[in-house]
């Protein structure tokens with residue numbers, strides 16, 4: 001469903017020179033699988049996810065999403081995904097309901113299905129109270145919920161979520177986790193970045209740890225345990241970064 005082969009992206013920065021944000025990264029995600037991308041700040045997670053969402057062009061390597069080539073078929077890739085970027089990118093003047101309807105129409109979702117789906121997401125994410133309030137008047141978490149609902153409204157086969165639960169309280173994060181698990185049961189393919197180790201341990205079928213643009217390890221929890229000799233993901237993560245766990 002998602003195949004990544006030697007994917008790379010370098011930024012040319014006046015002060016820092018060449019920044020290898022994503023450096024020769026390869027992995028695969030199957031339908032019905034949740035793949036977690038972990039890494040410290042600046043590791044290259046958002047850049048990798050932006051590449052797969054066609055927001056950024058690769059400077060090397062290739063990838064397919066839902067069978068479509070990232071560079072040759074960007075339109076089809078975009079139609080196949082729901083992408084939650086690091087920054088929510090909502091229109092200030094639109095309400096959450098208008099945002100969902102707008103994005104659904106952009107993805108050519110039939111009107112009756114769209115209205116139904118919008119209502120369903122507003123109920124599920126407990127957005128009823130503020131569904132008709134302009135997004136610039138909402139709290140950070142309310143905006144985040146709106147942005148996540150937007151990525152789901154057209155029911156795409158591939159979800160690419162960059163830190164979906166950051167800024168969310170525990171009950172709301174749980175709703176998002178349940179939604180992701182449900183998407184997995186429906187055979188969706190989910191790519192997920194997070195800094196929350198217990199969330200990754202609980203949700204992800206396989207995990208990739210990225211550091212300085214390089215994928216250091218990629219596998220199931222038991223494969224990661226074997227590779228590092230550590231038990232918990234927090235310890236595994238720190239070991240891969242060359243640090244001792246406390």
Ligand SMILES: Nc1ncnc2c1ncn2[C@@H]1O[C@H](COP(=O)(O)OP(=O)(O)OP(=O)(O)O)[C@@H](O)[C@H]1O
Pocket residue numbers: 011012013019020021039040041042043044045046047048086
């Ligand atoms: N537009 C840009 N121009 C220049 N360098 C960039 C740009 N975007 C990202 N970078 C650099 O690419 C590297 C990877 O950044 P990226 O945002 O992918 O990290 P991240 O793993 O998502 O980090 P975080 O956990 O902080 O979100 C960093 O060194 C960053 O400074």
Ligand SMILES: [Mg+2]
Pocket residue numbers: 045046047086162
């Ligand atoms: Mg990021």
